[in-house]
Every structure is written in structure tokens, then in C-alpha cells.
Amino acid sequence: MAQRKVAMAAAAFFALLAVASLLCAPAAAGLVRMEHPAKNDGSLSLLVVGDWGRKGTYNQSRVAYQMGKVGEQLNIDFVISTGDNFYENGLTGTDDQGFEQSFTDIYTAKSLQKPWYLVLGNHDYRGDALAQLSPVLRKIDSRFICMKSFIVNAEIVDFFFVDTTPFQLKYWTHPKDDHYDWRGVAPREKYINILLKDLDEAMKKSTAAWKIAVGHHTMRSVSDHGDTKELLQLLLPVLQANGVDFYINGHDHCLEHISSRDSPIQYFTSGGGSKAWRGVQNTNEDDLKFFYDGQGFMSLQLDHSEAHFTFYDVDGEALYHYTRPSLRKTAGHLQASGYVNEE
Secondary structure, X not given: OHHHHHHHHHHHHHHHHHOOOOEEEEOOOOOEEEEOOOXXXXXXXXXXXXXXXXXXXXXXXXXXXXXXXXHHHHOOOEEEEOOOOOOOOOOOOOOOOHHHHHHHOOOOOHHHOOOXXXXXXXXXXXXXXXXXXXXXXXXXXXXXXXXXXXXXXXXOEEEEEOOOHHHOOHHHHOOOOOOOXXXXXXXXXXXXXXXXXXXXXXXXXXXXXXXEEEOOOOOOOOOOOOOOHHHHHHHXXXXXXXXXXXXXXXXXXXXXXXXXXXXXXXXXXXXXXXOOOOOOOOOOXXXXXXXXXXXXXXXEEEOOOEEEEEEEEOOOOEEEEEEEEOOEOOOOOEOOOOOOXXX
16 A cells, blocks of 8 residues: 555656646636647647546556557657546545546556546536546646636647536436536536637637647537537537637547538547447438547647547557648638638
8 A cells, every 4th residue: 555655646746747837827718728838849749538437447448558658659748538537427526536546547657647638528427526626636646637618728729628518408307317416517508608608708819720629528429429419509609610620529439530511620539448339320411531439549649730630449559540731820820711710
């Protein structure tokens, strides 16, 4: 036990050094804004994983091992989690040992001792949702940076993390046997309206070369959960109006890339952090580019001019690559794309 505590303390100290340069401040639109520096050459690299927290089971540990290897190869700056961080019902509190058993004790590779930016998923809301937002967890493992909705500015890119669980009406009206922790969220309509307003204002003020939205729930998906109609109706118009390049999510336990037919936005699902293989593939109104019904994760490499995505499986094999040039000039002005960047 003593050795374990020493190892935990060492990991926490290493992660603390990684986040020492982070500055937190309220964004003008009301969202917390965190500053994370890009590399000296202006580039950025990161990993994205979702739907993982199962104490190492369902191949979570194998995915974590491959993440460590790829993370070292790419010299990643941080990790993004697309939610459902702890199964089946979130955490019971800040003293829940599941936090260490599913996070600290699993993602042990040196390359993964970087900040983790996390959103909540629907399974997280079924437990003590506020526990995951608590600074107590950061004292246990300082990598863990979880908020409901916030912005991470990494110089060339603004990541807009969106709390998508409250959007789904069925969680409110037909929760079945599940309990959702709506503290600080209810009433639903008011919460969503304020969040959309804050996102819209923050996105309009962004002058980054890339705008990326991150949420738990699918916007477009051909897997088990499919499209989320509330996000298509309420959130997507805000993303399109503000020239968001990519929407990244989890929720469906698979890896997929879907391209919008009516705007430049691209949808990426990275929800293969543990339990997967649901055996479902449906049709979709948009253009399916890639689908893998299994476990794995995603990498993203960015510079001012280009974004490169790669999906990896549980053995670390690269399954799919996608590269997209920036639709904006580095000075913050847009190229001919139909978007207007309002100052």
C-alpha cells in the first residue's frame, strides 16, 4: 500500500508539472476557459478516448497500453475523454475507489501523464456527477480535469467541451430505473438555453485556426444509439453558424467518421475505450467515411494548415486516416468557405 501511495504521488507530481502552465479564467461568454500551450513549432497532438471506465475489464487495459505507445510516438500534449468515464453508474463520491481503479491504475504510461480534459456522459450522471467535478479528485490525480462545459484554447485551436446529457429528453421523462444527478442543471430548458447562448458567444469571439466541439452524445452515428435528434435540432445550428470544423463524441462504443452533406463539419466517434462489439450498423443521411464496431481510440495532430486524424484498434493497428486542410488563414480570417467569423 505504501509503495502504491508513493507511485500515485509521483504520478500526480509529474502530471502537476504538465499542467503548471495552465491558466483558468472565465470566458467572456461565461464558460471557463483554460489555456494550454501548443508545441514550440505551433503544432499540437492529442489522443481521444471515450466510454472506458470499467476497472480495466473489457479490454480497457489493452486500449490503455496502446494509447501509451501511440502517445509516446506522437509526443502528445494531452488526452480528451468523450465521457462515460465510470461505469455503470458513475462514482458514488470523491472517495469512490473506482476512480483510481478505472483511471489512475489503468492509464499508467509515461506518455499519458499529461492533462486529461473530460466531459460527463449519461452513465456519469447516474452517479454523483458533482464528484467528478470536485477538486478532491485532482488532489488524488492531478491529470483529471473534468467540467460540464468549458473551453480549452491551445493557441491554434479552441476546443469547446459541451455537456450533452441534459439535452436528451428521455433521461428526464423516461429514466426507467436510473437516477440522474440533475443538481445544478434543472430546469432543463433554462440550462440548455444559457449553455447554447454561452457557446454561441464564445465561438463567435474565437479567432483560432480550428474550432472543435467535444461532447459525449453522438450527433451523427450509424451504430446502436444512432443520431441524437436533440443535438441536431439545438446544438448543430450553433456549430454550423460559427464555422466549427469537427464534432467529436463518444456514447456509441465504436470508431466512426461521418461527413456532413450540407456543411464542412465532420463527425468523429471515439467511444471504444472498453466494452464494444455491439453488432449494429444502420444507414445515415450523411456520408459514412469509416466505421469500426470495436475497441480502440483516436489521435489528432494539428498545425495551422492541416488536421490529421487516425483511428487505432486494441492492438494499436492504424485502421483509418483522414486529413483536412484548414478553412481559415492563420491570421484568423476565413478563406472562401461560406463562414463568417464575427468579431
